[in-house]
Amino acid sequence: MVVFKFGGTSVQDTEAMKQVLEIITPHRETGLILVSSAMAGVTNTLIELIHAVKAEDRATAETLLNALEERHTRVLDALTAKARDIASDALKAVFRDMRTLVKGSFLLGDCSPRVSDALLGSGELLSTALLHGLALQAGLSSHLMDARKLLVTDDRFGEAGVLWPETQAKVSAVLTPEPGIVYILQGFIGATVHGVATTLGRGGSDYSASLFGAAVQAQRIEIWTDVNGIMTTDPRKVPTARSIPVMTYAEAAELAFFGAKVVHPATIQPAVERGIPVLVKNTKNPSHPGTIVQAEAPLSGVRAIAGRQGVTLITVTSGRMLMAYGFLKKLFSIFDAFETSVDLVATSEVSVSMTINSCQDLDGLRQALESLGTVRIQPDMAILSLVGKDLWKDGKFLVETFAALQGIPVHLVSMGASEINVSLVLKAGDLD
Numbered sequence: 001m002v003v004f005k006f007g008g009t010s011v012q013d014t015e016a017m018k019q020v021l022e023i024i025t026p027h028r029e030t031g032l033i034l035v036s037s038a039m040a041g042v043t044n045t046l047i048e049l050i051h052a053v054k055a056e057d058r059a060t061a062e063t064l065l066n067a068l069e070e071r072h073t074r075v076l077d078a079l080t081a082k083a084r085d086i087a088s089d090a091l092k093a094v095f096r097d098m099r100t101l102v103k104g105s106f107l108l109g110d111c112s113p114r115v116s117d118a119l120l121g122s123g124e125l126l127s128t129a130l131l132h133g134l135a136l137q138a139g140l141s142s143h144l145m146d147a148r149k150l151l152v153t154d155d156r157f158g159e160a161g162v163l164w165p166e167t168q169a170k171v172s173a174v175l176t177p178e179p180g181i182v183y184i185l186q187g188f189i190g191a192t193v194h195g196v197a198t199t200l201g202r203g204g205s206d207y208s209a210s211l212f213g214a215a216v217q218a219q220r221i222e223i224w225t226d227v228n229g230i231m232t233t234d235p236r237k238v239p240t241a242r243s244i245p246v247m248t249y250a251e252a253a254e255l256a257f258f259g260a261k262v263v264h265p266a267t268i269q270p271a272v273e274r275g276i277p278v279l280v281k282n283t284k285n286p287s288h289p290g291t292i293v294q295a296e297a298p299l300s301g302v303r304a305i306a307g308r309q310g311v312t313l314i315t316v317t318s319g320r321m322l323m324a325y326g327f328l329k330k331l332f333s334i335f336d337a338f339e340t341s342v343d344l345v346a347t348s349e350v351s352v353s354m355t356i357n358s359c360q361d362l363d364g365l366r367q368a369l370e371s372l373g374t375v376r377i378q379p380d381m382a383i384l385s386l387v388g389k390d391l392w393k394d395g396k397f398l399v400e401t402f403a404a405l406q407g408i409p410v411h412l413v414s415m416g417a418s419e420i421n422v423s424l425v426l427k428a429g430d431l432d
């Protein structure tokens with residue numbers, strides 16, 4: 001089986017949804033799982049709805065519900081006869097449930113996390129109801145499934161954790177590959193063992209797709225979005241950026257960490273563990289080959305360059321470090337106490353430099369660190385990361401990197417920890 005996942009912009013209206021079906025139809029003989037996000041913007045509207053419910057603002061809640069209903073109902077115009085009835089009934093059922101939840105919350109003057117999660121996940125139920133209708137209309141053997149009956153999670157509403165053995169057992173029992181069959185599933189949503197609806201956190205649909213793919217041991221997972229795969233760098237900053245044909249999971253994970261937001265590393269983890277390739281494709285440009293993310297990729301060298309702003313560099317200098325042990329332990333226990341995660345570290349005999357992304361109490365952290373030595377804090381820094389395979393093996397690479405910097409001051413270099421990432425800390429203004 002092959003899993004196809006479509007993001008919000010890929011299902012934003014009738015035209016987009018038809019395009020989705022055109023993309024999947026040629027592959028139907030392998031047996032398909034189609035995972036969809038909510039229509040673009042719908043999850044945000046649902047968040048507004050939840051805010052309105054919490055603020056007991058009935059008028060706004062009603063306006064938002066009506067707008068959502070109007071937008072989804074418009075897609076029904078593309079349908080006739082039985083397909084239209086089926087999709088229309090499914091839409092109505094979801095809106096009935098949503099209105100019941102909203103009304104109940106107003107009556108109780110309370111919108112609990114479970115109610116808000118049930119509302120938040122409705123967008124995916126709506127988009128998939130429409131896709132199912134369109135698929136039937138197109139003559140596909142479409143089965144509309146309820147992800148809440150397959151994807152089992154804990155009860156951390158809004159950011160639920162997946163219970164894998166339970167999920168795997170359910171998915172593999174229900175989604176059996178059969179030529180011609182298209183299973184349509186919602187991304188982003190699941191339910192607890194007791195059947196209470198949950199969501200996986202914003203952008204969670206890719207994760208759902210990867211979980212479903214892992215559970216059925218799919219041949220591949222295709223993530224369809226609105227860019228030509230993963231790019232060598234941010235095309236808004238560098239117009240000559242190119243898409244990367246093949247890269248490894250590890251490289252994709254490094255890139256995601258540094259802000260290339262195409263696929264999130266946690267998202268592809270279930271696929272990574274089973275060696276399932278993930279293909280990133282563009283719905284608006286389907287003939288473009290996109291990017292394949294897989295365990296191994298040929299060719300060494302720099303695959304991509306990513307940057308991240310908002311970095312703070314902290315340097316602690318102390319004579320006491322010289323030939324002593326236990327210093328780093330003391331140092332990091334302070335970061336631990338301040339619940340602050342350290343990203344890059346470099347040490348010398350008398351000083352340690354490290355970067356953090358944010359800290360709730362930077363002054364408190366500084367004071368605590370001063371018990372260990374002199375502290376220098378440099379805000380407004382940035383990390384420039386070069387990601388690629390075997391960067392160490394080629395001495396030429398380092399020479400070229402520093403030559404390209406043309407004298408831009410580098411405040412910290414971190415290389416080797418992951419073997420596929422060289423990170424340089426620069427002044428924020430030097431990043432672009």
Ligand code: ASP
Nearest residue numbers: 037043188202203204205
């Ligand atoms: N619809 C959800 C969101 O916007 C999940 C997703 O699109 O992946 O966060």
Ligand code: MG
Nearest residue numbers: 007008037203
């Ligand atoms: Mg989305």
